[in-house]
Amino acid sequence: MGLPQALQDCEKTCEQLGQRLQQLLQQHNISNPLLVGIRTGGVWIAERLQQQLQLQETIGVLDISFYRDDFTRHGLHPQVKGSQLPDSIEDRDIILIDDVIMSGRTIRAAMNELFDYGRPASIKLVCLLDIGRRELPVQPDLCGATLDLSDGQLVKLSGPQPLTLSLA
Template sequence: MSLPDIDHLLATLEQQLNHYLQHHGISNPLLIGIRTGGVWIAEELQRRLSLSGDMGVLDISFYRDDFTRKGLHPQVKGSQLPDSIEDRDIILIDDVIKSGRTIRAAMNELFDYGRPARIALVTLLDVGQRELPVQPDVCAHSMALASKQVIKLSGPEPLLLTVS
């Protein structure tokens, strides 16, 4: 299976996110990356869009609904968010959206920190196979995977997509 070029995907994501921010009149978004791939993408978008200010990091390990099935991820590092997300425009970023369960867990955690004005979802890839009704607001590329295939983003230097 041929995967799209990561630099092309990031450029597409930058362009689409910039359009989204302008269209919705968002001038001071808070980018929050879901650990680990979403954090790498959020850092890159923060740089490319020349956004100043804080950036957040979510580790949703304790919020997953399949925690008892998968067990605790051995590298739980915790979340780092600004003092308040109350009434902020949040741009939630993940590398790949598949079932929607990671995003549900991320939103549960965010609401434990406060009530944002808006949460927009940005993903590098959408591979379908939803189990929950969650769709990205901005996505660089959609593709189909065989049911057993998994896409992995490694990085941060360099960012590299692989499928297994």
């Protein structure tokens, strides 16, 4: 079973997501958003959206390793690289970006970390792919595509150049 046609070209899906994000920013009068990508796939998507939207500010990067709720079960991932955000995100409009949303737990961890940096004016969630299976009430504001998977199937994003999705 392969990926649906809409997901076979990640770059095109990112481009369409960028167009929809531009519309969302205009609808909500957000003129100076801070794009924040969740390491690693979310960062790759954030970089593409930043280029497409021609935003000058450097994107923020979150490594949520210390904020995961399964940290005590699985320990620390050996590739922890730390987060890179402005000293304060106080009153900023944050566009939180991830590659795949599934249970909502990664997004919960990311928001917990964001609030350690300050109180944003708003947080909008943008994901390339939604595969459902929520465990927490977290929904993206924008999503490139939705995919229903069978039990045991996972999606893997590879990148950053080129971005590709595969089923495992």
